[in-house]
Amino acid sequence: MKSKAKLMIAGITAALAVAAAGAAVSAQDKYTLKVPNGLAFSEFKGYEDWSAIAVSQNNGLLAVILGNPAMIEAFKAGIPGNGKPFPDGAKMAKIHWNPKTNETYPGQPLGPNTLHDIDFMVKDSKRFADSGGWGYAEFEYDNAAATFRPGGATDKPPQGNDAKCGAACHTIVAKKDYVFTEYGKR
Amino acid sequence: MRWSACLLGTVVALSAALVYLARASESTQGAAAPIFGVRIPPGYRDWKLISVAHEEGNNNDLRAVLGNDIAVQAFREGKLPFPDGSIIARVAWRYVPSEENNKVFGRPQSFVAGEPINVQFMVKDSKKYATTGGWGFAQFKDGTPADETIHKTCFPCHQPFKAGDIVFTHYSP
DSSP: OHHHHHHHHHHHHHHHHHHHHHHHHHHOGGOOOOOOTTOOOGTTTGGGGSSEEEEEEETTTTEEEOOOOHHHHHHHHHTTSSSSOOTTTTEEEEEEEEEEEEETTTTEOOOOOOEEEEEEEOOTTTTTTGGTEEEEEEEEEEETEEEEEEEEEESSSOOOSOOOTTTHHHGGGGGGOOOOOOOOOO | HHHHHHHHHHHHHHHHHHHHHHHHHHHHHHOTTTTTTOOOOOTGGEEEEEEEEEEEEOEEEEEEEEEHHHHHHHHHTOOOOOTTEEEEEEEEEEEEEEEEHHHHTSSSSSEEEEEEEEEEEEEOOTTGGGGGTEEEEEETTEEEEEEEHHHHHHHHHHHTOOTTTTTTOOOOO
16 A cells, blocks of 8 residues: 555656656747757847837738847948948847738738747858858747747758858848848838 | 137027027927827837738738837736836838849739838826826827827727727737
């Protein structure tokens, strides 16, 4: 009887440990993620609090483009229209959402439903000298598991084990220091 | 003696001119909206993001909903009703296709924020705006407030959404 009770306690303890481990896994710390040989999520810590550069819609996804203070100040100073490049340390975050229509709202607006992915850009003219001075990273979001993962070869855009996933496309706007988004005027 | 009097006179004149200029820019920047008396809050364009939206139809716009620190904290904590001092800003731009971006994608799939349309504000003050759910409303275009007729439409449209303290926008995931 005594050993049975012991066994039971051991069983409960084991079950609790598994549950705790599960909880730890589900509450992922996104800031531990890193693209192999590329950028770390932690390089963009605090991006949720950055100011908005503009909003957009691409292939049905709704997006906001945020900038760190160095990026916002650069835009306000007239970069890149004045021919000057963004300063080292300037960072951007583009958040994509799967949209949904809010039928009961006036005008039936399309708003964010679930998070789709987050793309980052960071300016460092020395570190990323071979990709126009910008480092790029893409992290895909799994809504069911509530976890991020670094984008891979089959994602859009395809991401290799480097910080260049945006370089090929952004070359078309080399004259704007490789930045597509324009600061939304007010 | 004469020289110092002259210098003093110049300083006084310059100071007066600066004060005048400061007041003039305040009055153009700070026109109050009718009914609620809301003025454009300084620095709102740098506020944190609450959410985005795209409205088709007549508006055909792209929007960003921004909040001051009190409003954003309330959104993040799910605190309802919003505390006094909360301000929510809704900025809208024309929804325009981006030829530049579409060149990259090879098909017309990219839309960006074009010319600004207007900016709207909701200001929480449960005493001052007690008759309109605790919120004051305002709409501006290029710094000029919209007329009283437009401002009369704000509260009736927001009023049904009592569950969200008459705020439509949810904090984006």
